[in-house]
Amino acid sequence: MFTMMESARLEALHLAQDPVTGLKAIIAIHNTRLGPALGGCRYLAYPDTDSAVRDAIRLAQGMSYKAALAGLEQGGGKAVIIRPAHVDNRGALFEAFGRMIETLKGGYITAVDSGTSSADMDCIAQFTQHVTSTTTAGDPSPHTAMGVFAGIRATALARLGSDDLQGLRVAIQGLGNVGYALAEQLAASGVELYVSDLDPGRVQLAAEELGAHPVSSEDLLGTPCDILAPCGLGGVLNSHTVGELHCAAVAGAANNQLASNEIADELESRGILYAPDYVINSGGLIYVALKHREQSLAAITAHLSKIGLRLTEIYGHAQADKRSPARVADALAERLLYGS
Structure with a gap:
C-alpha cells in the first residue's frame, strides 16, 4: 500500500x-x-x-x-x-x-x-460542513458539460482550424448527466451526433430529442467522426481501442480516459489531438469549489470560460515541443504542485 x-x-x-x-x-x-x-x-x-x-x-x-x-x-x-x-x-x-x-x-x-x-x-451534511453538491448547492453536471463544450470548441480550432462546430461529427460515449447535457449543447450548435450508452432509453431519447444517430457501445469508438467525446467511466482508451479510432481529436468528460500515459504518445503518433481529461472536464470541480466558497454564479461562469484558454495554451506548447498535450499538462500541473 x-x-x-x-x-x-x-x-x-x-x-x-x-x-x-x-x-x-x-x-x-x-x-x-x-x-x-x-x-x-x-x-x-x-x-x-x-x-x-x-x-x-x-x-x-x-x-x-x-x-x-x-x-x-x-x-x-x-x-x-x-x-x-x-x-x-x-x-x-x-x-x-x-x-x-x-x-x-x-x-x-x-x-x-x-x-x-x-x-x-x-x-x-448532517454531520459535517465539509461537503458540497448538496441539494442546496446544486448539481455540478451542467457546469462540467459547459466546460467540455468550451473545450471541444478550443480543440476544433486547434485541430480543424475553426471553432465553428456547425456540421462537425461528434461521437459521444456515455449519456449520463454530463454526456446528455453536452449532447444538447452540441446539437444546438449544429453538430451531427453519434451516441451510445449502456441504457438504451438514453440513446432513444437523444435520437428523438436531438436527432442523434444511435450506435452500439461496441462500435462507438470506431465510428468515423471529427471528435470523439468519451463521457463514461475511465480507461476507455487503451492499446487495443486506440487502433480502432477514426477521429481527428478526442475531447470528452470522462476521468482517466487513458489506460496508461503511453496511450497519449500513441494518439500523438497517429495525429489524433488529445484534450487532457482533467483539464477539459474541470467545470464541475470549478463549480463545487467556488460554490463552497460562496462565490457568485457570475464569478463561477467567468472561471469556467478559462477552460478553453487553458487548452489552447497546452496545445500551443504541445505543438512547439512536438509531444502529447497530456505530457504538457502533467508537466504544467507538477510545476504548480511541486515547483519542479
Missing part, C-alpha cells in the same frame, strides 16, 4: 468501516499545497479492497492536477465507498461517512461522483 502511495506521491490514505451501516470507505488525499483536498465520493462495487484503494489513489492524483490547472486554491482528494451487495439504510451509511469526514477537520471536502447523488450529500 505504501508503495502505491509513494508512486502517486500521495500525502495520506484514510480507511474506515462501520459494521452497523455496512460502510467501508477510503479517502485518498493526494496534495494539499494549494489548499484543502476536494474531490467526489464514488459509491461503486469493487472486486476487492485493493482495487478500491487503487481507484481512490489514481483519482485523487487526477484531482490535484485538475485543481492546479483550473487555478483553484484546492488540493486533490477522492473518496470511494465500496457498495455492499445489500444495504438496509443508505441514508445511515452516508451519515456514517459524514462522521468519518468530520474527523479529518477540513482536510478533505467531498462532493458527488459516480454512484452518489445530492441526496447522499445531504445525509453527509
Whole structure:
C-alpha cells in the first residue's frame, strides 16, 4: 500500500468501516499545497479492497492536477465507498461517512461522483460542513458539460482550424448527466451526433430529442467522426481501442480516459489531438469549489470560460515541443504542485 502511495506521491490514505451501516470507505488525499483536498465520493462495487484503494489513489492524483490547472486554491482528494451487495439504510451509511469526514477537520471536502447523488450529500451534511453538491448547492453536471463544450470548441480550432462546430461529427460515449447535457449543447450548435450508452432509453431519447444517430457501445469508438467525446467511466482508451479510432481529436468528460500515459504518445503518433481529461472536464470541480466558497454564479461562469484558454495554451506548447498535450499538462500541473 505504501508503495502505491509513494508512486502517486500521495500525502495520506484514510480507511474506515462501520459494521452497523455496512460502510467501508477510503479517502485518498493526494496534495494539499494549494489548499484543502476536494474531490467526489464514488459509491461503486469493487472486486476487492485493493482495487478500491487503487481507484481512490489514481483519482485523487487526477484531482490535484485538475485543481492546479483550473487555478483553484484546492488540493486533490477522492473518496470511494465500496457498495455492499445489500444495504438496509443508505441514508445511515452516508451519515456514517459524514462522521468519518468530520474527523479529518477540513482536510478533505467531498462532493458527488459516480454512484452518489445530492441526496447522499445531504445525509453527509448532517454531520459535517465539509461537503458540497448538496441539494442546496446544486448539481455540478451542467457546469462540467459547459466546460467540455468550451473545450471541444478550443480543440476544433486547434485541430480543424475553426471553432465553428456547425456540421462537425461528434461521437459521444456515455449519456449520463454530463454526456446528455453536452449532447444538447452540441446539437444546438449544429453538430451531427453519434451516441451510445449502456441504457438504451438514453440513446432513444437523444435520437428523438436531438436527432442523434444511435450506435452500439461496441462500435462507438470506431465510428468515423471529427471528435470523439468519451463521457463514461475511465480507461476507455487503451492499446487495443486506440487502433480502432477514426477521429481527428478526442475531447470528452470522462476521468482517466487513458489506460496508461503511453496511450497519449500513441494518439500523438497517429495525429489524433488529445484534450487532457482533467483539464477539459474541470467545470464541475470549478463549480463545487467556488460554490463552497460562496462565490457568485457570475464569478463561477467567468472561471469556467478559462477552460478553453487553458487548452489552447497546452496545445500551443504541445505543438512547439512536438509531444502529447497530456505530457504538457502533467508537466504544467507538477510545476504548480511541486515547483519542479
